[in-house]
Amino acid sequence: MTMILWGRLNSHNVKKVAWLAIEAGIAHERRDIGGAFGFTDAYLALNPNRLIPTIEDDGFVLWESNAILRYLAARYVPALWPADPQARALGDRWMDWQFTFADAQRDAFLNLVRRPPAERDQAAIERSAVATGRLMAIVDEELARRPWLSGEDFGIGDIPMGVYAHTWFSLPIERPDRPHVAAWYERLKARPGYAETVMIPLT
Template sequence: MKIWGRRNSANVKKVLWAAEELGLPYEQIDAGGAFGIVSTPDYLARNPNGLVPLLEDGDLTLWESNTIVRYLAARYGAGTLWIADPGARAEAEKWMDWSHQFAAPFREVIFGLLRTPPEKRNLAAIEGGRVAVARLFGIADAALATTPWLSGPAFGIADIVLGPFAYVWMELAIERPDHPHLADWYRRLQTRPTWPTAVAIGLS
């Protein structure tokens, strides 16, 4: 199994974390960002979008991070990450699809604070992103008041997808609303043995 993508990408982290949770052997290949590769003909033949992550599992090639997480859980996670009941699984998967709303506002925050020199920052765009992300995490906080995990009674695929976003949000030196249920959930994520390897690798 090969997983293409730079480790500081939230979307790549999802896939790496799922593989780690499932105990799958894999080769991680740096691609995207400063590593390039994604615009080469060889890579575009695998993923015409020129994005990461990309999974190669035998003869199967997959792109789209949430799809890859679902696939890994379905193929390798019976009794652990895969939720057999269709209704319960849909409850978890709705959070996976909902997480796409984080992409645009998080881009403003991450690129603005981590990847742009202070003198070139667009402070209005950063603040707009921060407010939008805070609102979204408020929705998750309300849900976590009634369930220990976004995936349901047990840690699972929805938590894997939202966890990398939560890591950046919680570790950035940024103003955050008081979301006690989200904070409790985040503390429990940090106790996963796979968390330091797949997610908590530093902000960049």
């Protein structure tokens, strides 16, 4: 049965799930909803939060992007979410920490991507650039010790920050040199589905 993925692809949270679906070879159909596409009553019956993404998988409905990642990995590709509790926790923490990074990146993204030049808050952009550069130093230190945020192998712990890393490298901001993040980003580019779902124009 084909999984349905609800959500517009220019959403960071939808990109996470779309990427994993391709990575895991999950037959799926993505349906645009949210943002310029609005929400239908039928969708809000699935997800009353007026947020995306939501999946329907063999009659099972689930929302919250990182919960979806964990569910899909557990059902379809357990190797991406290790059974060992400590190994699993290493990736899980980066999935949760990604929200800290997203908060720091929001002002730069909204001003540079979603607002016309005349309406941009340059001070907010600069604060966001500094904040994300500092946070990427934490990621860089981690990646100096191991090749993936999930540990020695790629896993779902790499997906949320992998999506936000592409935005960080794409925004026209000043970025400090983070060599291990840059090398990790190059490895991500070689992953199935990353170019198709994540490395698309920011809108």
